[in-house]
Amino acid sequence: MADKIRTLGPGSLVIGGADDQRRLDVDCTSVELAPDNSSEDPDTYLDGHEEGGELTSTWKLSGSIGEDYSMEGAQVWCLNHAGERKTAKFIPNNKGSLQLDMTVTIAPIAFGGDVKTRNKKDFEFSATNVKASAYTATASA
Numbered sequence: 001m002a003d004k005i006r007t008l009g010p011g012s013l014v015i016g017g018a019d020d021q022r023r024l025d026v027d028c029t030s031v032e033l034a035p036d037n038s039s040e041d042p043d044t045y046l047d048g049h050e051e052g053g054e055l056t057s058t059w060k061l062s063g064s065i066g067e068d069y070s071m072e073g074a075q076v077w078c079l080n081h082a083g084e085r086k087t088a089k090f091i092p093n094n095k096g097s098l099q100l101d102m103t104v105t106i107a108p109i110a111f112g113g114d115v116k117t118r119n120k121k122d123f124e125f126s127a128t129n130v131k132a133s134a135y136t137a138t139a140s141a
Helices: 074-080
Strands: 012-015 028-039 055-066 085-091 098-105 120-134
Touching: 028 120, 055 098
Parallel strands: none
Antiparallel strands: 012 085, 028 055, 055 120, 085 098, 098 120
16 A cells, blocks of 8 residues: 655646646645535425436635736736636645646736735636546656
8 A cells, every 4th residue: 555645745736738837836835626515405206206416516726825026926827817717737745646637717816915024815716627637756746
């Protein structure tokens, strides 16, 4: 049995394809990919059978970033790509074997906060097509 990897990071979070890729991991202080599960109540018919009651899940990729007040910062990138759907790859720990692939809808991230402080800002992107696959660490990881 392989050792369990229970620590988040160091890992990676990459959004977009090769032509417009953003490494969000270099700015992240926390990351979470979480489902919001719900199910509808089934309909019961006179003859006793039931229909419906399916489980549905919606996903959110969220976390916090350290602010960067440059034109190359994550906040400016998200502002410039707000509303776009892009592929994303989240590897929670480079020593693990888990990779999570998805499509995210980019949303803007707030700017500012306390003066003379290294502010952190929360982000939240809706995610679809979430899939887990095996990840094999490379020598550079």
